[in-house]
Amino acid sequence: MPGQSSIYKLLRRTGLALVLAVTPVLAGAGQAGDAELGRRLYWEGIGADGKPVTGVTQGDVEISGAQFSCVNCHRPSGFGTSEGGNYVPPIMGNILFDKKQLDRNRIFKDLYQEVQPPNFWARVRQPRMRPAYDEVLLARALRDGVDAGGHEFDPIMPRYELSSADVANLAAFLKDLSGDLDPGVDDKNIHFATIIGPDADPAEAKAMLDTMKVFFTYMNIDTEGDTTKPTFSPNYRSNFVDAYRLWNLHVWQLEGAPETWRAQLEAKYAEQPVFASLSGLVKGPWDEIGKFCDDKRLPCVLPNAELPTPGEGRYGYSVFFNRGIALEAEALAIHFGDEALPLGRVVQIHDAGPQGTRPAAAFQETLNMVLEGTEVETVEYADAAGLKAALERHADADTLVIWPEDAAEAVKVLVDVDPKAALITLPSVSKDFANAAFPSDMIARTKLIWPYDKPGSYHPRKYRIRGWMHTRRLDVTHPRIQLQTYYALTLMEFGLMHAISDFYRDYVLEIIEHEAENELNPGTHPELGLGPGQRFASKGAFIAELAPEERVGFRVVSDWIVP
Incomplete structure (x- = not known):
């Protein structure tokens, strides 16, 4: 996919490769699990009996319920992450149960694009063989902290007190977690929308759209260039050629009162599903759009919005600059x-x-x-x-x-x-x-x-972005909106760069959370950052x-x- 040349160059320089093999064994026969109850256990730490599950971590620290629910470390996608310098592996069904091997590309960001302590590097590079899990082995892992190959987990992994029903329910949920790729992506294209409200200022909307069109044009030029000769350097580029996609922009212009927006959005999505909505310009409440994004599990990334969806919006699918x-x-x-x-x-x-x-x-x-x-x-x-x-x-x-x-x-x-x-x-x-x-x-x-940055603050990336705009003859008529739009676009670029060919919306959102505070700030706000599940990147204001x-x-x- 576009924008990944830096990954390939890094891999070529390092010359490193990793194969983590998983011995294929299908899940053993156990009691039929309830995937919805498994989802509740994964997200909320609530067992089949309706009570919070209990357990211990670090040997003797007692935990309960949502304190250490699975989602906190393994994330909504199941792809895992790093937690306090500890490697948290992926646990989706096609990793745990299917006859597949863990692809090096899938942990590429962990191998080459993360600043981590030595114990993390040692853990992620271990080419440890293990059988596939079944419900018996999954139960042992969750209760006793021993993996399918008989190796003990890190002490940070909780040892839970779970019933057989709990294990069966969780297995049923994990089986389909991040199973099928999300809509909006085909073999050659990835589709994005941007949402413009009926009361948006026409000049602001034009500035935003001009920025997006230039960005999409040059992303696709890079993509076509990188995929023209995919085997030119087969030791690195051919590994990633299936990740390249051409970016397609769909402008969703809304009309009328907010109570009519949902039907309009449904119609536009039915005509062409998109992988995410990027930037956007909406005066007034985001509420109706936010409900649509949550119901469709559609990431709506950093719209220019006056009234974001009320509340903290933890793990919602709309991500905002601030609370307006x-x-x-x-x-x-x-x-x-x-x-x-x-x-x-x-x-x-x-x-x-x-x-x-x-x-x-x-x-x-x-x-x-x-x-x-x-x-x-x-x-x-x-x-x-x-x-x-x-x-x-x-x-x-x-x-x-x-x-x-x-x-x-x-x-x-x-x-x-x-x-x-x-x-x-x-x-x-x-x-x-x-x-x-x-x-x-x-x-x-x-x-x-x-609620923006004060004059005179120094952000190196702001000058690089302005240089990018000027060299592409993009008129900078509304600097803040255009810089914010560029930030939304680059977050998606970096999110997909790290996801490689795993086009799962939850996973890309998790990467966006991780990347938001890296050196991408375009200078519009003093600090921009997202913790797990957070949906407001800037937290304060000046007088x-x-x-x-x-x-x-x-x-x-x-x-x-x-x-």
């Missing part, structure tokens, strides 16, 4: 608490739509925790006239916290009313509108929440003041605030 406006609201409340500012009379005015109601609720809840007893008057408005009336009615407020749906409209109303509050706060999207319209005295009294005299139009006045 709700994050901004919580960071503002924490800033008020940390600074012990003399807020006086606080009035929060918000739009009646979700861009107003959700941050208003988050601000109120967080302020109640950090400044207990602080009273906040909350006022809802429906249109510009309603906002003007609310501002005029609360002209004596000391602190105004405003959450608009239309930032440009809200700024115009503020200029018209000219409230005399000592402090006015606005979300980050208001920056350019406020700088252009506010008089100097209002600029001095206004603060922004800024900033308007500064129209500065090139960027603001200056940061707080530390990085992580709610």
